[in-house]
Amino acid sequence: MSGTVSFRDWLTAETTSSPRQASFQRLYFGWLRLRANPLTLLGLGIICALVVIAIAAPLIAPGGFDDQSLDARLLPPSGAHWLGTDDLGRDIFARLVYGSRTTLYIATLVAVIAAPIGLLVGTTAGYFGGWVDGALMRINDIFLSFPGLILALGFVAALGPGLRNAIIAVALTAWPPIARLARAETLTIRKADYIAAVRIQGASSFRIITRHIMPMCLPSVIVRITLNMAGIILTAAGLGFLGLGAQPPAPEWGAMLSTGRSHLTGAWWLATAPGVAILVTSLAFNLLGDGLRDVLDPRAE
Numbered sequence: 001m002s003g004t005v006s007f008r009d010w011l012t013a014e015t016t017s018s019p020r021q022a023s024f025q026r027l028y029f030g031w032l033r034l035r036a037n038p039l040t041l042l043g044l045g046i047i048c049a050l051v052v053i054a055i056a057a058p059l060i061a062p063g064g065f066d067d068q069s070l071d072a073r074l075l076p077p078s079g080a081h082w083l084g085t086d087d088l089g090r091d092i093f094a095r096l097v098y099g100s101r102t103t104l105y106i107a108t109l110v111a112v113i114a115a116p117i118g119l120l121v122g123t124t125a126g127y128f129g130g131w132v133d134g135a136l137m138r139i140n141d142i143f144l145s146f147p148g149l150i151l152a153l154g155f156v157a158a159l160g161p162g163l164r165n166a167i168i169a170v171a172l173t174a175w176p177p178i179a180r181l182a183r184a185e186t187l188t189i190r191k192a193d194y195i196a197a198v199r200i201q202g203a204s205s206f207r208i209i210t211r212h213i214m215p216m217c218l219p220s221v222i223v224r225i226t227l228n229m230a231g232i233i234l235t236a237a238g239l240g241f242l243g244l245g246a247q248p249p250a251p252e253w254g255a256m257l258s259t260g261r262s263h264l265t266g267a268w269w270l271a272t273a274p275g276v277a278i279l280v281t282s283l284a285f286n287l288l289g290d291g292l293r294d295v296l297d298p299r300a301e
Contacts, residue, residue: 030295040291046284054100061094066249074267084269086259092273099251099274102163103281106236106245107229109167114174115225121175122182123213127190127205137183143176148231149238156244163252166245170235174228181224185217219296227289230282237278253278 012028034040053060069089077084083092125136143151148170155169189195190213198208239245240254248255253274260270 033295034291037291037294039287040294043284043287043289043291046280047288050100050104050281050284053097054104057097057101061091061097063091063094065095065098065251066090067094074263074270076267077269083273084267086256086270087263087267092256092269095251095256096253096273096277099253099256099277102246102250102252103233103236106163106167106170107232110171110174110232110236111225111229113167113171115178115221117171118175118178119182119214119217119221122179122184123186123209123217125179126183126186127209127213133183136179140176140179143173144180146173148173148235152235152239153242153244156239161244161247163246163250166236166239169239170232173235174225174232177228178221178224181220182217185220186213189213189216223289223293223296226285226292229285229289233278233282233285 012025034044067090069085072081072085072089073087075081075085075089081091081093083096086092086095121136121140125133125140146154151173152166152169155172156165159165159168195208195212198212203211236245237252237254237257240252241258243255243258245254246252256274257271257278260267260272260274263270
């Protein structure tokens with residue numbers, strides 16, 4: 001009998017011979033739990049499709065998003081224009097496809113900015129406690145006391161309209177819930193025996209936070225930021241709706257929705273297409289977040 005072990009047997013072995021094998025096993029069993037939830041797979045599929053659409057936008061809509069034809073204004077959906085045209089004769093399907101790039105760009109950058117800030121603030125407050133905890137959490141409470149869109153409007157009003165400033169404004173409203181979650185996790189972790197052992201060995205507070213506490217908080221933060229994506233997308237769309245996000249002629253779903261509101265009775269497709277896109281994308285992130293919570297939550301059965 002051959003001594004060669006198949007890759008599947010290596011993944012499902014009851015005992016592990018290396019940290020690398022243990023890591024692959026965690027990923028494999030996590031995928032099996034994720035795959036067992038059809039709604040999570042649906043959300044993941046929608047997000048993957050959105051990413052493919054954003055990358056392949058020039059191939060899917062070769063005509064571009066700003067080609068105007070005043071003779072083709074407000075045409076209903078047809079074979080030539082799948083989702084109709086807007087008040088300037090631009091193809092709505094093409095603008096929707098290119099608008100997916102803007103939506104993913106905003107969501108990704110907000111997550112990249114807000115998650116580290118919230119994780120750092122929350123773990124620092126939870127680990128040190130005392131006046132450090134009190135000061136950081138009071139700042140956190142100030143941000144949480146305002147609705148996200150209202151706070152984002154205030155930041156954009158101070159920074160000025162534009163896509164970059166909208167991303168900064170949304171990121172500044174997205175980190176407080178992450179910080180509160182990371183603090184709650186840290187309050188439990190800092191009392192663990194292995195943290196006391198590392199402290200006795202002379203590790204600095206910075207090393208303990210970054211090397212031993214943050215990695216333990218990371219799964220919960222990933223779940224939280226995924227669930228928050230729907231709110232981030234809605235806030236960004238709200239800024240675009242008010243003309244404070246991406247500026248014309250750049251395609252952005254919130255701005256497209258704003259354009260369509262004045263034509264709801266005669267050209268319903270102008271607002272329907274971006275509205276459905278925002279709804280489906282937000283729902284997909286919520287479905288994926290629920291599935292990730294089941295997989296990454298160590299207390300889940």
